[in-house]
Each structure stands twice: as structure tokens, then as C-alpha cells.
Amino acid sequence: MKIYKTQSELQKFLRAKELSRVGFVPTMGALHNGHLSLVKKALEENEVCVVSIFVNPTQFDNADDLEKYPRTLQNDADLLKTVSDEILVYAPNAADLYGKEVKSAHFNFGPIAKEMEGAFRHGHFDGVGTVVSLLFEAVKPTAAYFGEKDFQQLQIIKKLVEIKKFKIKIVGCEIIREKNGLARSSRNTRLNAAQFDQAALIYKTLKEVKMRWHSSSINDLNEYVESVFKKHDFLNLEYFVIANEATLKTGKRKRITNTYRAFIVVFAGEVRLIDNLELGKG
Ligand code: PAF
Numbered sequence: 001m002k003i004y005k006t007q008s009e010l011q012k013f014l015r016a017k018e019l020s021r022v023g024f025v026p027t028m029g030a031l032h033n034g035h036l037s038l039v040k041k042a043l044e045e046n047e048v049c050v051v052s053i054f055v056n057p058t059q060f061d062n063a064d065d066l067e068k069y070p071r072t073l074q075n076d077a078d079l080l081k082t083v084s085d086e087i088l089v090y091a092p093n094a095a096d097l098y099g100k101e102v103k104s105a106h107f108n109f110g111p112i113a114k115e116m117e118g119a120f121r122h123g124h125f126d127g128v129g130t131v132v133s134l135l136f137e138a139v140k141p142t143a144a145y146f147g148e149k150d151f152q153q154l155q156i157i158k159k160l161v162e163i164k165k166f167k168i169k170i171v172g173c174e175i176i177r178e179k180n181g182l183a184r185s186s187r188n189t190r191l192n193a194a195q196f197d198q199a200a201l202i203y204k205t206l207k208e209v210k211m212r213w214h215s216s217s218i219n220d221l222n223e224y225v226e227s228v229f230k231k232h233d234f235l236n237l238e239y240f241v242i243a244n245e246a247t248l249k250t251g252k253r254k255r256i257t258n259t260y261r262a263f264i265v266v267f268a269g270e271v272r273l274i275d276n277l278e279l280g281k282g
Contacts, residue, residue, distance in 0.1 A: 001077060001080060001081050001085050001086075001087055001089065002088060002089070003077060003089040003091055004088065004089065004090045004092075005091060005092060005096065006092065006096050007092065007096055007097070007138035007139075010050070010088065010090050010138065010139065011140070013088070014048070014050075014140070017047075017048070019046075019047045020047070020142070021045070021046040021047045021142050021143070022046060022047070022050065022140065022141045022142050022143075023041075023042030023043065023045055023046030023048065023049045023050070023141060023143050023144075023145065024042065024050050024051075024052070024135075024136075024139050024141030024143065024168075025038045025042050025049065025050070025051045025052070025144070025145045026051075026052045026054075026132060026135050027052060027053055027054075028053070028054065028055045028056060028069065028186065029053040029054075029070070029072060029076050029091075029186070030069070030070035030071070030072050030186030031075075031076045031079050031080065031186075032176075032184050032185075032186065032188070033176050034147055034175070034176040034183075034185070035051075035147075036080075036083055037173060037174075037176050038145040038147060038173050039051060039080065039083055039084075039087065039145075040083060042145050043083070043086075043087070045143060045171075046143060048086070048088060049084075049087050050087075050089075050090055050139050050141065051080060051088070052089075052090040052091070052092075052135050052138075052139065053073060053076055053089060053090070053091040054094075054135075055069050055071060056128075056131040057102055057127075058102060058103060058123075058126070058127035058130055058131060059123075059127030059128045059131065060124075060127070061121045061122045061124060064270070065272070068190065068270075069186070069187075070186055070189055070190070073091060090135075090138065090139060092138070096138075097131070097135070097138065098134065103130075104123060104127050104129075104130045105126065105129065105130045105133070106126055107125070107129040107160065108163075109156055109160070109163075110159070111247060111248070111249060112152065112155050112156065112247065112248045113125045113152075113156060113159075115152075115241065115243065115248055115249070115250055116152050116239065116241060116243070116248070116263055117152050117265075117274075118152070120238060120239060120265065125153075125156050128153055128156060128157075129156065129160050133160065133164055133166075136164075136166050136168060141168055142167070142168060142169065143168060143169040143170075143171055144157070144168050144169070144170055144171070145171045145173055146170065146171070146173065147172075147173055147174075147175060147176070148172050148173060148174055148175050148276070149175045149183045149185065149274060149276070150274065151261065151263070152263070154170070155248060158170050175275070175276075177203065178196075180196075180197065180199075180200035180203075181202075181203035181204060182199045182200055182203060182273070183202075183203065183273070183274070183275045185274070187273065188271075188273075190270075190271045191268055191269075191271055192269075195234070195268040195269060195271065198232070198235055198268065199235065199266070199268050199273055201228070201232065202235075202264060202266050202275050203275060203277075205225055205228050205229075205264070206262055206275060206276070206277040207277070208224075209224070209225065209242075209262050209277070209279070210277055210279055210280075212224070213260075213280065217252075217254075218242050218251070218252055218253070218254060221242060221262075222242070225237065225240040225264070229266065234268065235266050235267070235268055236266065237264070237265075238265040238266065238267060238272070239263070239265050240262070240263070240264045241263050242260055242261070242262050242263075243260065243261060243263060244259070244260060245259045245261045245278065246258070246259065256282050257281070257282070258281065258282050259278070259279075259280060259281055260278075260279040260280065260281075260282055261276055261277065262276060262277050262279055263275075264276065
């Protein structure tokens with residue numbers, strides 16, 4: 001399996017192949033089964049699959065989180081090899097992707113960027129939009145694959161494609177979970193055994209919210225989730241919201257015509273865990 005360090009080498013290889021379907025899975029490395037499911041789908045639907053591995057500084061609003069983000073290139077390459085030897089890995093340094101200055105562009109993503117991650121992680125979506133644009137320009141894919149764990153990010157990428165007029169199909173893929181229900185994430189490797197076990201409460205609570213969805217108000221559900229985490233020793237709720245799946249707007253009243261989704265972020269010690277679950281019509 002070939003690891004390309006520069007976009008010029010990668011482009012030279014891809015140009016020579018004259019491919020009409022290039023699948024792309026952008027990642028920050030520390031790969032797990034969630035990523036592999038995206039890679040498998042990309043391989044099934046395209047002639048080639050490119051996986052990028054780059055921990056993008058401009059999307060972190062917390063220097064400590066950036067520094068502690070796991071970097072495991074050799075393991076990642078070994079894991080990808082278990083899926084296919086034909087995968088192309090693009091693992092650039094910041095200069096290859098950004099040029100001289102590693103800084104964010106500013107995007108007007110509209111209301112979908114204002115709530116949840118947009119409100120809690122300052123500048124996050126500008127950083128994601130910047131790096132994904134640069135990656136799309138470097139890889140020139142025809143389709144790109146993103147997990148629904150970062151559901152708001154997926155909507156942002158769809159908007160980005162619209163704004164920048166990229167001719168790339170954006171494919172959202174379902175959340176892959178650990179045996180205990182915790183959504184697979186590169187950050188899970190930073191959890192100790194007790195945190196990992198207890199973090200099962202996040203998905204358990206989302207499922208309970210879904211059970212109660214048709215018989216409860218949004219307000220009752222918000223209070224229910226707050227009370228669950230208030231009682232917990234070391235899981236701290238950052239936010240829980242129920243939002244319209246299409247607009248990502250949060251509201252107090254359900255409407256029968258809208259489809260809703262519950263979104264949650266919980267800290268287990270210093271580790272930030274994100275998850276969501278579709279609830280259905282209002
Ligand atoms: O979801 C991620 O891992 C990152 O936000 C992405 C899309 C690779 C951009 O750095």
C-alpha cells in the first residue's frame with residue numbers, strides 16, 4: 001500500500017490511471033472500525049479509494065485536545081491493509097496542504113453552523129471547511145464519505161460543496177458502535193476502563209429519549225437528560241439538544257411535518273464524546 005506525502009505525487013498517480021470514479025475518505029487518523037466501514041463503502045462504489053490522514057490544526061479550539069489527538073500512522077496503514085492493499089493513503093504535512101500559512105478561511109454556512117458544535121467550538125466549522133476544501137482540491141474525488149456521528153459536520157460539508165460548486169457526491173454513513181453502544185471514535189482510546197464502561201450511558205440515554213419521544217415534550221426530554229448526567233460521578237453533559245434534522249434548528253415545540261434528531265456531547269474526564277440519534281417525525 002502506497003503512502004503519498006505530497007499531493008503532486010498523488011495527483012500524478014491518479015492522472016495516469018484516468019479514473020472516472022475516485023472515492024475519498026478524509027480522516028484525522030487513529031483509524032477504527034467506523035473509518036473502515038467508510039473505506040469499504042468507498043471501495044465498493046468506486047474504482048479507487050483514497051484515505052487522507054491529517055490532524056487538522058485549524059479545527060481545534062483547544063490546544064490540549066490538538067496535542068493529545070492520537071497520531072498512529074503505521075497502525076493506520078496496517079489496519080487499512082487488512083481491508084485492501086490497493087487503498088491510496090495521502091498523509092501530508094501542513095505545508096503540503098496549506099502552503100505557507102496554516103489558517104482558516106471564513107465561510108458563511110448559514111444557520112446550520114450556528115448551533116451545537118458551532119456554538120460550543122469556536123471557529124471549528126471554518127477549520128473543517130478549510131481543510132476539506134483543500135483536501136478536495138488535492139484529491140479531486142468524485143465521491144466523499146463521512147460518518148453520521150458528526151452529523152452537523154456532514155450537513156456543513158454538503159453546504160460547502162454547494163458554496164464552492166465542487167462536483168463531488170457526499171455520502172453519509174451510519175454510526176458504528178462499540179459492543180456497549182458507545183459511538184466509535186478515535187478519542188475512545190483515551191478513555192480509561194471505567195470511563196469506557198460508563199460512557200455506554202450516552203447511547204443508552206439517547207435510546208431512552210427515543211422511547212419517550214412520542215409521549216413527551218422537548219422540554220421534558222431536555223430535563224430528563226440533564227437529570228441523568230447530573231447524578232453521574234464523572235460524565236459531564238456539555239449539551240443535549242433536539243433539533244430539526246433538516247435545518248438543525250432547535251426549538252421548544254414539535255411539528256408533525258418535521259423530522260427530529262437528538263444530539264449530545266458528554267465529557268468523560270477530559271475526553272469529549274459526541275453522539276446523535278434520529279427520533280422521527282414530531
Ligand atoms: O471528521 C473528521 O475526522 C475531520 O473533521 C475531517 C473531516 C477529516 C476534517 O479534518
